[in-house]
Amino acid sequence: MTIKNIIVLGMYPYPWHSDEISDTMRSMTKAFEGYKRLFINPSVGFRRASQEGYGFRTDWECKEDQGVLVCTPPLEVIPSSFGLGNMKKSWILKRFNDLVERELGANWREETLIYLSSGGITQSYDAAVTLKPKWLILDILDDNLGFPGIQEDERALLENEFQVLLNQATLITAVSEHLVNKTQKEYSIPVEWLPNGVDVEQFRYRSEYATPLEELEDFRKPLFGFVGALTSWIDFELLLKIADHPKTGTLVLVGPLIEGAVPADLLNRMKDHPKIQFPGAKPYGEVPHLLHQFNVLLLPRNYQPHSLASDPLKLYEYMATGKPIVSTALPSALRFGDTIFVGSNHQEFLSLLERAEEEWSEQKAAKEIALSESLSWKNRAQKLIGLFENRR
Structure with a gap:
């Protein structure tokens, strides 16, 4: 039948x-x-x-x-x-x-x-x-x-x-x-x-995505961005280290903040940090424009069992932009280790922040986009x- x-x-x-x-x-x-x-x-x-x-x-x-x-x-x-x-x-x-x-x-x-x-x-x-x-x-x-x-x-x-x-x-x-x-x-x-x-066409570069977003204009550059829920599968200690890194202009964390899932001491330090910004959750249709405004896209997931088991949609959406990506060593990210930057520990992740923009090229962007198209x-x-x- x-x-x-x-x-x-x-x-x-x-x-x-x-x-x-x-x-x-x-x-x-x-x-x-x-x-x-x-x-x-x-x-x-x-x-x-x-x-x-x-x-x-x-x-x-x-x-x-x-x-x-x-x-x-x-x-x-x-x-x-x-x-x-x-x-x-x-x-x-x-x-x-x-x-x-x-x-x-x-x-x-x-x-x-x-x-x-x-x-x-x-x-x-x-x-x-x-x-x-x-x-x-x-x-x-x-x-x-x-x-x-x-x-x-x-x-x-x-x-x-x-x-x-x-x-x-x-x-x-x-x-x-x-x-x-x-x-x-x-x-x-x-x-x-x-x-x-992934919906490749939604995240592929368009000329309008080059238009600066007013809410980001006053942030110190370069912009290191994460888009997604700030909850139990995020490495918040790593986020603070990223913000402290001299390469970082501003760490922009876009998405809902699930405060009950964030250790209170880390949350208070993040809210007080001069280089961390929380624009809040955004309608999904606005996310591609945001991603194309960032210099480097981040996937700072931790290694809790439920995080290791995941296959984050955000990673696929990131790849469709053709922008440089730095991720922790989730099994799902390691699959793309020859295309994106994957750090197995905090020190390695931070060192990749310095390399991400410098080593990025049109050829690498094209490879990343082509890979996303197959997905x-x-x-x-x-x-x-x-x-x-x-x-x-």
Whole structure:
């Protein structure tokens, strides 16, 4: 039976309209060409739904956007407190079954692929158990069970749900070799390696990106920039050393600052440092212009287990700019060690700051861009479908 439809469950907390960051599930949905596509918005919760004016609905609402049918769950403006949470969830899932049959027909299971991720294990589990699909792909995007701050009882529940997803999946993929090996070792189940992708055209140089941004004009040059969440996988001690380095004019850290994930003493030192600037989070559409304003792009990830397991989208976006990149020695970065600058410790990383601009050339930029072109979302989507067809 030919697959005609793909249902994608979005990652919490990024519904289709979110402009905070890019994520794998939305990007892959756009790249699945030639199928009827349903994108299922993750539930965002009462507070955010109220702030963003979701409105009261008792059934799923679907609207077409860019050739994708985007579906938003009902009852989002109903709080989960006062015992309403289970009732709300039960209603949403019951109507979810109705939605899929209404949009795809009574025999949808024979010709529909469900594409779920580890980014929101419980919502993926609920979707799989509710729909009982014939064909299911599970894409492991992070070591989600290894994230800090998860309580033991919650972790046990998530592990059980994750096991159900693994057992039900037709195909399991993971974005890093670390995750492939970890999952195969712990669950004795085959996993395919499928790295992340990038929208190359969005980050490729354009003439308008040469226009100086007013918010950066008063910063001392050269600009060393990072764009992304400042959270538990960032090496904050390294950031302070980068700011202290004589080569650095200004260290510009663009993105949401998750203060609870940053040691208080380091955060206070960073906020007081004269060479560190925090412009805050920016709409995703503005990120390419920002990146092209920086002299050197930084990926200062630490070596915590959940960081080592990652395959940062930011690295791919950086490469598409053709700008010099300095990264810590994540396994995902070491793959590109002959193209980008990778430091295995703080001293080595700092020495590369001096070399990054001096040794950069048009030839190296062209090589970096060409490599990113081979890592497009379209190519990733085609590889995923190919792996699926070989497996079923």
